[in-house]
Amino acid sequence: MSRYNVRENEAKWQSAWADRNSFAVSADPARPKYFVLEMFPYPSGRIHMGHVRNYTIGDVIARYKRAKGFNVLHPMGWDAFGLPAENAALERKVHPGKWTYENIATMRGQLQSMGLAIDWNREIATCRPEYYRHEQKMFLDFLKAGLAYRKESWVNWDPVDNTVLANEQVVDGRGWRTGALVEKRKLSQWFLKITHFADDLLSALATLDRWPEKVRIMQENWIGKSTGLRFRFQLTAPAGVTPNVFPGEPEVEVFTTRPDTLFGASFVGISPNHPIALALAEKNPAVAEFIADCNRVGTSEEAIETAEKKGFDTGITAEHPFVPGWNLPVYIANFVLMEYGTGAIFGCPAHDQRDLDFARKYGLKVTPVVVPEGEDPATFDVGTEAYTGPGLLRNSQFLDGMDVEAAKQAAGERIEAMGRGQRTTIFRLRDWGVSRQRYWGCPIPVIHCPSCGLVHVPEDQLPVTLPDDVTFDQPGNPLDRHPTWKHVNCPTCGTAAVRETDTFDTFIESSWYFLRFASPRVEGQAFNREEAAYWLPVDQYIGGIEHAVLHLLYARFWTRALSHVGYTDLKEPFEGLFTQGMVTHATYQDAEGKWLLPSDVDVVDGKSVEREGGGPVTVGPIIKMSKSKKNVVDPAHIIDTYGADAARLFMLSDSPPDRDLEWTEAGIDGAWRFINRLWRLVTEPSVALPPAGTPIPAELSPLATDARRMVHKTVAAIGEDLERFRFNKAVARIRELSNALEKLDAKAGADAQNIQEGDAAVLREGLEVLVRLIGPMMPHLAEELWSVLGHDTLLVDSVWPVADEALATEDTATVAVQVNGKLRATLHLPKDIAKEEAEALALAEPNVQRALEGKPVRKVIVVPNRVINVVV
């Protein structure tokens, strides 16, 4: 019995594809295109199992679509800027660029060992000037179009990495990489106007019908559209507080989604960072202290957990817009955010939980104005829980008796008629802060001139490249410290000026790389317009759910911004999106609680022990593979041992691709076993196979008939499975088919001297089909078997099999016979047999008769080819 020689064959076929440039493509308007893209990797050092899963899924789709006749673009690149390179520079005294390029070389080799059908001629690395020069140009174009601007603003400052973080990079008040408590700092920053497209980014989600619902909902919530009313309260400052506390008119503008509850108002709350609060702070140390207090706890974890409402009564009063003389106290309130709405609210405690907490604490009036159905308007009251549901208005003058929606409209109209405000829409989405105080990123192409101010780097001076001679021995930005780099003459007036030393957020590179793949070698422009028009949008994008908001939203924005400044007509970059699950593994700890690698653990007599020394091991929960918990398995080692095909097969088997996949030794063993089984099935048939295309006689043995039907059924089913990302089911069907062919082969072997005409021909056809079906999943094995079957062309150049529907359908149906819904017998009936006949046969079954217990049959339900249910 032979074993499949993995190393030899995988290397052989990888070279064969490379030598023939099998996966190189070019735009060809005469052919239908298909762009398969997996989220490109960050070159961290070595590939991990998450990569293997991601690229296996993409490769199956790419190879399948290719076999189906599409012109398939399947490229690979490197998301090569980022902090880890600088951390490596710090720890190992190696230049971030050198570290990055070495990692790319390693990981390229590892990816190539997976046998991916990638057009490597299109490989890009975003840290190369020939890539990032284009995004410098794009940025300048955005700047001219008003889509980029500079603003002094509070930023999230990560004290460990010494850098600014985007809102999206702050998780629970901590830096997403370092986990350090984020501080607030005020810096001059570059922003991209993603809010300009807020409405479109939101409404176009509805067109993304090949995106997971979950991702669309997450983006929807992130964009956070609210419709409501924006209006002004007239303010009065009490004696002792001079009127000039007001930066402008003595008024404050608030935003509300509940104008219907205006008559339930009991206070006005302004943010600690509201201009009025800041103006008060200058006169009043107590206010200044209160504000400082609020800012200190700002985003910290405790603040979010305790969420205590705190307020400072300013003494200022606000006059109710509908009731002259009704004055509400104005508080500085810690729960009012300056960044959302107008930074000021009116509080209606009865119908908003935060307002209620606040009112109870400060003894403010609570007046319910919306009465739920079934409650008595005269007595309805709220306790500690605000009522936010529907109902009818009361205590609200002209709104009395209306429902909530009508009252919202009426109140809004009244305010508008009074000229005090207007109904409006606001978004939670904030503009994207893109400045980073880091070295290993794309330089921002502007110059600060003392006389001209902000000057764009002229296009003929692009790219602004990073200097190589930098040091990482002190915290802060090496670009800023560099002795000469930032000092330049102003391109406009020639006087001494300073370069911007911030670099771009690395999410910018990944916001347009898919466009660069259309024409990765074109110079002088980011991409060739025609080629981009042919290849884009990406037909199928595949990656982790962790990018549901950040990367995917930025890429959608960037694409719109590029269209806005005329680069392309593309609107949505990714037509189909698939988010794969994580690769998980059990965790192991030794007696001291130290994490152990799976490869350091052995199982002896059902117990886990340390491989070295045999110490006891605690087996922990099955969680995402991570270096910190050491529950990682190195793909390179697996590919070395079992081959890429086995690793790929395991990635596709058992777990649906959108769910988590537990990596196990037994699982990869199982995959390896199956590969050898396929190998033996094709290379060691027990009868001589007739040549390919040998006609199959009409009369076949029952076993051959069944096998042949299975072949055609499987072709149809697997096509469907692959289209719908049901790889686990596709693998199950491959196994069923190979089981059926093994059975046929064994039969042919047993009867070798008296072989039924056609059995061998059916086996031949089945093997031909089987090998083509496994092509996308196990490409090396498939290629080898294709050659064993006598083909002198490459499998990757052959077409996908076509199912013969007539051969796939059965002429009998297995019908369940139930009595009162309980299964009592199964019948094999000719397909589409007359109902009466089926009924009679069912009732004739002894077991059915027994179950009837002589009772009269009330009715019989016959579902053709499925079920007969006898009801008594």
Next chain:
RNA sequence: GCCCGCUUGGCGGAAUUGGUAGACGCAAGGGACUUAAAAUCCCUCGCCCUUACGGGCGUGCCGGUUCGAUCCCGGCAGCGGGCACCA
């Protein structure tokens, strides 16, 4: 707190979306081959009763609709994910 999703054998998961629950695989047990092991092959494998034929129960829990519910509806519980003082 709000918004999503999930819950099926010892395990991963199937079930043509209202029609035979448990495909396919993993693990386990038994057997064959072998001096032995590995590899390979065969058999068993939801739970309970029964020598067998067969019967009862069973898709997180409670209820409903239906001839028939893993699937639809109402309620509850548990697990996971996202957002989080968003007015």
